[in-house]
Amino acid sequence: MYRPLKFHTFPILGLFLILAGVFPGSPVGAADPDPKNGAYILTAAGCVGCHTTKKNREEGRLLSGGRMLKTPFGVFYSPNITPDPEHGLGKWTEANFIEAMRNGKNPDGEHYLPVFPYTSFTKITDKDMRDLWAHLKARPALADANIPHGAPLIFRMRFTIGPWKMINFKAGAFEPRQDQNAEWNRGAYLVNALSHCGECHTPRNLMGGLKSTMYHAGAKDGPEGEPIPNVTMDKATGIGEWSVNDLDTLFSMGMLPDGDFVGGGMAEVVENISKLTADDRKAIITYIRTVPAINNKIK
């Protein structure tokens, strides 16, 4: 009878495997994926919001795609990412999934369009990607057919994305900064890899790439044409006057300091990050309060 190797019976092999697991990308010996952490990552990253229509969401049919995403480059529809073999990811391997998230390429080697924010997800660690895949694989398969994108042809041509990526995309997992503490690094990871705050709060150049020199400084016309506030610590035009509690109230229930409630894309972000642990929300706050102030008036 086949018995899986156990670390305690083979201490030396065990040690080797643990060491091997330290190197990102190594398929050898990495610990079993944890689908529960995968579900948490799914929430933090807002996958359900983009990959579910409003109607399906109300019926609890999640991740079967078809959600219309309006962008300055035209209208796109998210695909079905449930394990359905015909319409979803049923035939995918873990490697296919990691390739999509890390490098923005489909199993045929074609480029994904950057409406799928793999520009941020590339920073997700290998462990979290594997956990996320384990979770996705275990979800119910839903047989909803994908809807073709409605954007003008030029913005749908996958080969044009190759050169775009050379300028606007850098593949690779998040590397913690040694000169910062664990809380700051956790916050940086949540903000930049998972919750992709910058995909909205950082303005884009004419090619649709993020202007890194204007990190989190806001945009007059966001993903759906709405103004996106400056969330750097600038006192006059950003959130420099906000207290830690003001930020926590926004992130845990959606309320702004004046009592109004955010709508649109930010309301979805709140739905997600309000479900994270209080420590993770605190880490997000710690990190965004260290982002350099940029004076950029939006309204």
Added chain:
Amino acid sequence: MNRLLTYMSIFFAALILMGATITPSHADGAGEIKNRQLVMKALGAHMGAMGNILKGQGGNSGHLTLHASAIANLATLAQDAFPAGSGPEAGKTRALANIWESGSGFQKVLANFKVNADALAKAGQSDDKAAFGKAMGNLGKDSCGTCHKDYRMKEK
């Protein structure tokens, strides 16, 4: 001169009162938009004031109960703040047209708003701080946030 002023004020006061009783049936959409926006502003002010108290930034925590019951009253007023004809066709408003489309789910969100606001007012009657915070979070997310996400126009 003084007497003339008195007569005139009585005359105008009467006119206004008459107007007030007549208004509902003759109300124009723009006036209804204004009413809705004022009710919403008041909701924002009470929620904001409670937030300020809970963050320890000012105000008196003994007043949370009063704010909560004010919100419950405002939620009753809000039930009548979306009459037909007060949508984007009637003037400057961020209310989306889908509010008045059947099947958009709006009536359910509006009715649920009253339920959540009453739950907050009820939590305000007890000394249970955690229950109060929970009721406020629920009202904020499930009502204010959800309705603004699905039925309020994004800022232009």
